[in-house]
Amino acid sequence: MTTVTTEPTRGVDVDDAPRSTGSPATRALGAVVLALVGLLVLLGLVTSPAERVQGEAVRLFYVHVPTSTVMFLAVGVAALGSIVVLWKGSVFWDLVAAASAEIAVVLTGLSLVTGMLWGRPTWGVYWVWDARLTSTALLFILLLGYQAVRALPADRTTRARRCAVAALITSLNVPIVHYSVDWWRSLHQPATISTLDPKIDDAMLVAFAVGMATYLLGYLWLLIHRFRVGWLEEQVADLGLGDALAERRAEGLADAGGAP
């Protein structure tokens, strides 16, 4: 006898749903990054000369150094976002921090791989207990821990707070780990000899600068897209919750009406 009135399901209009996370600005940015990648390949592999001491292995530096630098930037952005989360409870910064930390995992992994590839011809082995390699490996594991915390089932505020604390512990640890490992190694063996020639060839410098620009802009592009995906995920979670509430309410009303 009861007419069940539920609110019309909100926002699931498929035509309104975004088709991609791209916008004119990010497409332009993406195009620039792609062009820079092409340029970096050309400069790094073709036009720049081999180095006197390291030979061809120096070419790895054009990707390795930018990877490591942007990796620290990504961790820094995650830490900054986490401070704002703990301070103001901002959803925006929680998603920025999460996106940045995720990219940091990839960059840390890449930095380890390129570092090891460089180590093989230079030191003769893939892995040495060098301060930088060791502290990067620890950072990698710490970031994986952050991802594990991120994946825990929890409501939004809880997850944001937990992740913020984990991200801040991780970034607090970066200088401590680096310092302690550096010190630990320097007691056992002389510090790794600086293999870069002090007089850097102009072509090398250009390749290096292009590498930095490529990675910085690439990071930005990834960050924006990952953030947008995260934002949409939040919206979908909200929608799901709204729908579930409406359904339960309808069931409740039907039960109440159907009972004698």
Next chain:
Amino acid sequence: MLADAALVAGKDLRLEARSRVLLNQVAPFSILVLVLFAFALDVEGDTLEVATPGLYWVTVLLSALLAVQRSSAVEAADSNHDALRLAGLDPAGIFLGKAAAVAVQLLVLEVLLLGGVALLYGTEVTGVALLVATAVLATTGVAAAGTLYGVLAAGLRVRETLLPLLLLPVVAPVLIAATSAFELALGGRSGEGWAWCGLLGVFALVYTAFGVLAFGALLEES
């Protein structure tokens, strides 16, 4: 804050005094780890004696995982975290109290372990001042970082697997510094070891300060 900390620490230590979980389970476990190291390494040569500082601190860290898990498990049951907050305790005080209780328990364990390595590995104990300072500072740092992560993982189904993944990389600097300081102290070169104590002090300070600031945010959630 400090009064609250004393209350919470007293509660946790009383709990331990009555349940004796640490004494009856964790302490035998850590001695067992020492024995396992002896099985894994050569007992004939001086390998064990040389490796004593590292083995000692790895054992301490493994035992610390258990102590931290125990410390957060007693609060996770029956949502005691909420009860503590409803009792009007300062979150910073709760953090300091729980960390202090873990630190005291670990220190007792470390004294026991030192006796263990002296007895089992034939390590000659020298440089006692440096050993004590190192142990106190390292334990403070481990207890602070552990308590933070302990409450984060408390009550989760994955806590047993999550805590080691989160905590061990964070305390890696403690392992490096404490091992190096112990090596120097046991090697009769205490003078050079104090710099490592400085590093341990910085670690302890950073994580205690961060815990005091951030513990409230973690408690609010659970």
